[in-house]
Amino acid sequence: MLFTAAWTLHPPLGSSLETPVVENRHGQKVTGGVGMEKPQVHSVNPVRVTKGAGFMGRLPCCEKAHTNRGAWTKEEDDRLIHYIRVHGQGSWRSLPKAAGLLRCGKSCRLRWLNYLRPDLKRGNFSEDEDQLIIKLHALLGNKWSLIAGRLPGRSDNEIKNYWNTRIKRKLVSQGIDPQTHRPLNETSNKNSSPAKAAPTEMDFRNAPTVPKSISFTTPPPDFKYSVFEVKAKSESIEGGQQF
DNA sequence: AATCAGAGCAACCGCAATGAT
DNA sequence: AATCATTGCGGTTGCTCTGAT
CATH class of the missing domain: 1.10.10.60 (Homeodomain-like)
Structure with missing residues (x-):
């Protein structure tokens, strides 16, 4: 099964597997996500979060005051990965609540599609x-x-x-x-x-x-x-x- | 060692498209 | 046919890192 194979080859960030060692764009070996440019980014940036509604000068798409914003934590990634592995993709609107995430659905979808999907190749473009x-x-x-x-x-x-x-x-x-x-x-x-x-x-x-x-x-x-x-x-x- | 500028990219937004009622 | 809800897309932002000075 492709999903399993790809997962094995490229365990996504936040999986319980061994932390991958990847090369950054300068050819240096770093630990972090698959092809991650910014290792150890798994901490919510206080600046981005505390800016709240003023973030980037626009109102948030999800008005909920308790919605997390900014960089994803390892725990959030784990929750999202686990939920999608069990239930599959879709129903992004209801996913955050079901997965126990304080994120809006759009944010979950983006995180999954752009970063956590097991079939992502990452790395340099040929x-x-x-x-x-x-x-x-x-x-x-x-x-x-x-x-x-x-x-x-x-x-x-x-x-x-x-x-x-x-x-x-x-x-x-x-x-x-x-x-x-x-x-x-x-x-x-x-x-x-x-x-x-x-x-x-x-x-x-x-x-x-x-x-x-x-x-x-x-x-x-x-x-x-x-x-x-x-x-x-x-x-x-x-x-x-x-x- | 400190500062600055540019590059890279994750994550956000608004809006359009689509589906459901 | 009209309205509402949800999803998906493209543009933009700003933080972090690196190399130059």
Whole structure:
């Protein structure tokens, strides 16, 4: 079973298994979560929490005064992992109460999908993954969940962060506009969307396949190697929808 | 050793989409 | 058909870490 196998290979943070030792982005060995950048982050940041309703300048999505916020503790992770292992995902609204967590459902869902899921790959992105992300972005725009759907083991948040912090700069350094995927000197005074842009070297809408060198452990049921078949849930790419 | 700036990323928000009644 | 509840998505924030000065 994939769940079990992945769990064994990559025990999620907070599991009762041995604390994993991972490499941070500087190649140093650290203890912490799977691919965790910030070891020992399992403490609620007092600043973030005590800011309360003023946190980040917006009202909280969950108005409950007793809802925890900020970084997740190891105990909270344990509770969430255990609950989902027993009951499965879903019913995020009622999950916190059922699992004994003082968190809102959205927070639980985000924590699970972006960090605790046993099938998350974590770790550095390969060059092949880089190229695939770039190509999918050229096709889909900022549809991170769709892009993540084609990169098993990667979360949309992870890909989004990776795009914003690395790939964007990489493309700019190559003289490519990260939004239009066209040469910078060609797009500096235009606002053309990727979907409407004329074909370029980065345009792969007619490309038959994605790189085969990428090893996917378990593609999702609807995974299509032909990117031409990629479709948004309710929008047609051929229709030239804006992204 | 202390300070500063930039990079990285977890976690938050509002809003849109979807499902239930 | 209308309304309400829930879920999912994309954009944004700000804390922590690291390297440079």
